[in-house]
Amino acid sequence: MSSGYNKIFWGILFTLFNINLFGIKILPTFVALLIIASGIKLLIEESNEENFKKALIFNNIRVVITILLFVLDFTPLNEVINSKNIISQIIININFVLDLITMTLLLKGSSEVFNKDKEISLYCNKRTSFYICIFSALIIIYNLTYIFLNQGIETIIAIGMLIIWLWIAFVFKRLHNESL
Known part of the structure; x- marks a missing residue:
């Protein structure tokens, strides 16, 4: 189980830091989401937890969306998708909701897997509630x-999102350490 949690940890970190070199994405978001998917698959193989299976489905939907967005970056539709309009806002919200559902299911599944260890199970439950409230x-x-159209607040929200994603990454790092 520890390798599954480790892949999820690194996948989350890679989603936060898109690496571009001269305008070319070296590590596109969909690659990081595929790393998360491989971690979830390892968790499913080892535990057969239903919440992990559901999380994989939602994560795979995000993979498809991000692959489409990556491909569309090379087309004239790039201007429509990357500008501030209702279409880009809808895409961003869909990704946020899919991320919220995926991480919540992963934490719930982890709580079930660690059910025998009450301390870790409680840790997962508390983190799930906190994550749902703050991320929502x-x-x-x-x-x-x-x-x-407030740029200042938008910047603060971006920093808040970065912090919550780093926090959730380190929650999975702790689960990795606990499952060793």
Whole structure:
């Protein structure tokens, strides 16, 4: 199980830091999501937990969306998708919701897997509740900044998202350490 959690940890970190070299994406988001998917598959193989199976489905939907967005970057539609308009806002929100569902299912599945260890199970449950509350609030505030076109708040929300994703990555790092 530890290698599955380790892959999820690194996949989350790679989604945060898109590496571009002279305008070419060296590590596109879909590659990081594929790393997360491989980690989830390892967790499924070792535990057969139903929540992990559901998380894999939602993660794979994100993979398809990000591959499409990556391909569209090389077309004239790039201008429409990457500009501030309702289409890009919908795509961003779909990705946020899919991320919220995926990570929640992974944490719930981890709670079930570590059910015999009450301390780790409780740790996962608390992190799940906290993640749902904070991430949902950030999504709502992000959408309000779009409505009111406030760049300052948008920057603060981006920093908040970065912090919550780093935090969730380190939650999975702890689960990796606990499953050794």
